[in-house]
Amino acid sequence: MSANVDRTTVRQLLLETLSSARFRRATFAGPARGEPTPWKRVTVRPLQLRGRPHLQFSYFDGRKTRTNNFPLDAVEPPLEELLSSQFAGIHLSSADEEIDLRTTKKGQIQLGRRRVAVPPEAPMAHNRVKQVPLPEGRADRLLEAMGIVTRTGRVRPTMRDKFTQINEFLKQLLHLLDDSGLRGLGRPIEILDCGCGASYLTLAVHHYLNEILHLPARILGVDVNEEVIRKSMERADRLRAEGLSFACGRIGELQTRADLVLALHACDTATDDALAQAVRSQARLILGVPCCHHHLNDLLRAEGEATVLRPILRHGILRQRTADLVTDAFRALLLRLLGYRTEVVEFVSLEHTARNLMIRAVRGAPVGEPALVREYLALKQFWNVTPYLERLLAPQVAPIFDRLSSFSDDCR
């Protein structure tokens, strides 16, 4: 149902909706009656800056986006400017309502309002519904566009594992936002998603930080596969998501900086490429979920000190699992030597993916602690290998090894 309204009502409605705690997003687009508008599209969304509520206005001119942040009590002037810009369509989203304002060719303004399902109240103590970053059962435009949920918010059976992986990944991110200092940057968080594939995680992280936590974040998804990048770009365009971009290429060839580096199941040494890129970028936080490991599996030999492990390396599956463990142990220790507090955890239960280990690393540990360097060198000597990640980070690792040998010389 729609009704005609006048401009005073529109102004009032905009002010009320945008200053409400339930406000999620507003979009202004399309010229009314063919009149040119200064921008192709303007979006407004809430965010917190230094603990105070603000609105972020993003002005897209067809090529680039400019953003301005205004405290809630200073949004009237930019709103007036938008109202005088003659946009044909204004769409307002809040937690419980979708509002459409459309200016017809005759100049009439039509108002349409639709209530949306509000998720049930927080579960009682005895209720076993889990609290997750992206809850099930809520109509969600993004999860629907990703093909993860139906229009009514039900998770599609084939997408259950991906949905759970994403939620558990987001929980890890939330858990480390403060510890890594990402929450207090005072500027948008720059994120790199390595081996983004169909970009489920990319979109979910963008949505979670920007729309749910109201933390401004820009994210670049990178993948070597042209087809997945093309589809991801189309979907980002359809969703009109600001600060979401994709690039086709190999992770190792990137020239970009990031505060947060993500890699969910980037194949084989692509995980190492992602970790190396993060270290070179001095990323504050790294969340990497390794996938298959082939590099070290081909190098492990039951020789020298490792001869005793022949009964394990003889069997393909045991050899594979050993290679997995050794690879991730080398990765975690190397990150630690390079100044990251690193942990290896199970981020999701095995029923949702066999590859369920996450390497999570927060910058801020001492670099090159001698006892740990010795541990690392001893592990290398035992297996008689050089991990792929060490090769990628040779310029960063060499001074640490040099320091240890000069320290040992001094002690002689």
Ligand SMILES: C[S@@+](CC[C@H](N)C(=O)[O-])C[C@H]1O[C@@H](n2cnc3c(N)ncnc32)[C@H](O)[C@@H]1O
């Ligand atoms: C198993 S998929 C994971 C996709 C996504 N992260 C997810 O979990 O849904 C691995 C992706 O990594 C990409 N990939 C593998 N090696 C890569 C490299 N060196 N550089 C960029 N992308 C790579 C593949 O094309 C593939 O899309």
